[in-house]
Amino acid sequence: MRLPTLSRLACPAxxxxxxxxxxxxxxxxxxxxxxAGANAELTEGYLVCRSCRxxxxxxxGTAILPVDVKAHLATHGNVYxxxxxxxxxxxxxxxxxxxxxxxxxxxxxVVGRYxxxxxxxxxxxxxxxxxxxxxxxxxxxxGGAVGPxxxxxxxxxxxxxxxxxxxxDAIGVDRSVARVRRAxxxxxxDEFLLPVDETRRSxxxxxxxxxDRRDVDFLVADPDVxxxxxxxxxxxxxxxxxxxxxxxxxxxxRLEALRVAAPGALVLVEGKGAREGEAxxxxxxxxxxxxxxxGGIGSRGDASPGDRTAGGARVR
Numbered sequence: 227m228r229l230p231t232l233s234r235l236a237c238p239a240x241x242x243x244x245x246x247x248x249x250x251x252x253x254x255x256x257x258x259x260x261x262a263g264a265n266a267e268l269t270e271g272y273l274v275c276r277s278c279r280x281x282x283x284x285x286x287g288t289a290i291l292p293v294d295v296k297a298h299l300a301t302h303g304n305v306y307x308x309x310x311x312x313x314x315x316x317x318x319x320x321x322x323x324x325x326x327x328x329x330x331x332x333x334x335x336v337v338g339r340y341x342x343x344x345x346x347x348x349x350x351x352x353x354x355x356x357x358x359x360x361x362x363x364x365x366x367x368x369g370g371a372v373g374p375x376x377x378x379x380x381x382x383x384x385x386x387x388x389x390x391x392x393x394x395d396a397i398g399v400d401r402s403v404a405r406v407r408r409a410x411x412x413x414x415x416d417e418f419l420l421p422v423d424e425t426r427r428s429x430x431x432x433x434x435x436x437x438d439r440r441d442v443d444f445l446v447a448d449p450d451v452x453x454x455x456x457x458x459x460x461x462x463x464x465x466x467x468x469x470x471x472x473x474x475x476x477x478x479x480r481l482e483a484l485r486v487a488a489p490g491a492l493v494l495v496e497g498k499g500a501r502e503g504e505a506x507x508x509x510x511x512x513x514x515x516x517x518x519x520x521g522g523i524g525s526r527g528d529a530s531p532g533d534r535t536a537g538g539a540r541v542r
Contacts, residue, residue, distance in 0.1 A: 237275035238453040246455045249273040291453040300325035329404040339384040343432035365508040369492040371461040379465030383409025390438040399447040402469020457488040464495045
């Protein structure tokens with residue numbers, strides 16, 4: 227996690243109670259760039275709330291920020307039990323609370339979002355970008371997206387990389403630690419292999435240079451209690467669900483997105499497709515002071531008539 231991101235975070239337990247409280251940092255490991263004076267990353271440590279003193283772990287560069295960390299560990303323990311955790315304090319806390327869990331990423335999901343980055347081969351047809359990501363990129367361009375930006379329901383991270391390319395600064399959040407770790411792996415690895423065709427008999431490296439990997443962070447967090455202060459983002463993307471499934475209350479998630487959106491922010495809410503993986507249009511929410519004005523936005527960002535006020539939006 228980039229150290230500047232720390233200043234943007236707020237304790238989710240306090241956010242749930244209507245308070246915006248920052249963290250103190252208890253670092254265990256920073257990457258080697260710290261010694262060189264560059265923009266360092268926090269690799270391992272704890273984020274400790276300055277008020278309630280709740281401690282949230284950072285593992286392998288990813289902050290774990292659901293409101294109830296122990297409940298999260300109990301239902302995603304299958305991921306944490308496979309990890310190498312160098313610091314003994316962190317290992318005792320994470321593994322001592324890790325249950326079984328069924329959090330995993332279908333490989334087809336990763337292929338579907340990144341196969342267009344495979345190198346060109348005249349013997350095989352080119353893989354197109356996922357239609358979901360094409361629609362997002364079109365809507366970002368049409369809306370004039372700027373940073374800082376947030377994607378709620380980032381999954382394996384491709385949309386967040388698109389956000390970073392368009393805005394220069396993006397954060398992706400998801401409840402699925404398996405998907406967040408996959409996104410983080412794409413961000414930090416020197417080589418990421420995918421099968422060249424459906425037979426999966428051979429693999430080749432995707433072109434990572436086509437992704438903006440420098441200006442990105444990925445966090446594990448609840449979509450309905452985002453660990454950020456009010457008015458934090460100039461662009462907010464709300465997917466129709468995340469790696470844990472559809473949002474239980476999409477309206478609550480949308481209102482939480484409006485809370486963290488700055489006045490004048492571009493907020494895009496993904497619609498529901500008829501089938502899994504089908505392209506969705508985005509509904510645009512224009513944040514104006516204390517209200518959100520909602521209107522339709524299609525794959526090319528064409529605004530539909532008939533704006534209406536988003537009643538109850540907690541944007542101040």
